[in-house]
Amino acid sequence: GPLEEVSLPLYFGWFLLSSIQDKIKCTSMDFLKTLDTLEAFKKHLIDFSGKAEEVDLEQYFQPTGILHCTTKFCNYGKAEGAKEYAEKQAVKDSYGSLFDLSLSALFVTPRTFGARVSLTEEQLQLWPADAEKQVESVPAAASLPLGSRAHVTLGCAEGVEPVQTGIDLLEILTLQQEGQQGEQVEEMELGTLTYYGTGKWLLNLREPISAPACFSSFYG
Numbered sequence: 001g002p003l004e005e006v007s008l009p010l011y012f013g014w015f016l017l018s019s020i021q022d023k024i025k026c027t028s029m030d031f032l033k034t035l036d037t038l039e040a041f042k043k044h045l046i047d048f049s050g051k052a053e054e055v056d057l058e059q060y061f062q063p064t065g066i067l068h069c070t071t072k073f074c075n076y077g078k079a080e081g082a083k084e085y086a087e088k089q090a091v092k093d094s095y096g097s098l099f100d101l102s103l104s105a106l107f108v109t110p111r112t113f114g115a116r117v118s119l120t121e122e123q124l125q126l127w128p129a130d131a132e133k134q135v136e137s138v139p140a141a142a143s144l145p146l147g148s149r150a151h152v153t154l155g156c157a158e159g160v161e162p163v164q165t166g167i168d169l170l171e172i173l174t175l176q177q178e179g180q181q182g183e184q185v186e187e188m189e190l191g192t193l194t195y196y197g198t199g200k201w202l203l204n205l206r207e208p209i210s211a212p213a214c215f216s217s218f219y220g
């Protein structure tokens with residue numbers, strides 16, 4: 001019936017608890033502040049502004065609401081596989097449960113700012129089998145390990161939709177898989193910063209951030 005049709009959410013995902021949201025917001029803002037001042041970053045500024053002019057990264061990326069890691073975008077049932085996902089036993093069993101997400105890297109592109117999430121075997125049970133295969137602009141991502149796209153969007157440039165964050169992450173991981181080492185530009189307190197060209201920066205965290213998160217859904 002019609003009620004059933006509207007009962008699917010906009011998306012399922014892990015929602016970070018508010019205490020850790022504040023910590024991540026602080027850490028990520030500190031990172032942007034530092035990145036902004038690096039000579040290596042200034043050298044590639046043209047990727048961001050189209051000109052060699054300074055950008056204030058903290059202003060450049062707009063926050064996108066409650067921090068979360070999307071597992072399945074359902075679009076209220078209109079997305080392919082939405083119903084099947086909602087009916088999976090693992091999804092039903094885990095709904096409302098707490099998980100510990102591991103944030104292993106931060107990345108910045110001219111479009112998005114995000115945190116990579118390294119999923120455990122248990123968490124991968126909630127990950128859609130085709131998440132890495134749906135991205136037309138990054139066909140090579142189909143051969144990346146399951147869960148490669150998992151991330152938390154931390155901010156988007158003006159006019160950019162958050163779906164872009166996972167696509168940007170897949171682009172960086174595809175370059176890595178193709179053997180591009182990137183240019184290791186800096187040992188920062190948080191970890192090693194690598195540049196992958198065309199405005200793509202990745203900071204591998206020395207200590208992954210452990211983030212408690214509730215598996216649930218968002219209706220909006």
Ligand code: 2AM
Nearest residue numbers: 010011069070073153162163164165166
């Ligand atoms: P995000 O997971 O990168 O932040 C609502 O738009 C949420 O669903 C956002 O969190 C967004 O991106 C995610 N989202 C939107 N469209 C999507 C899609 N086609 N595939 C996967 N996730 C999507």
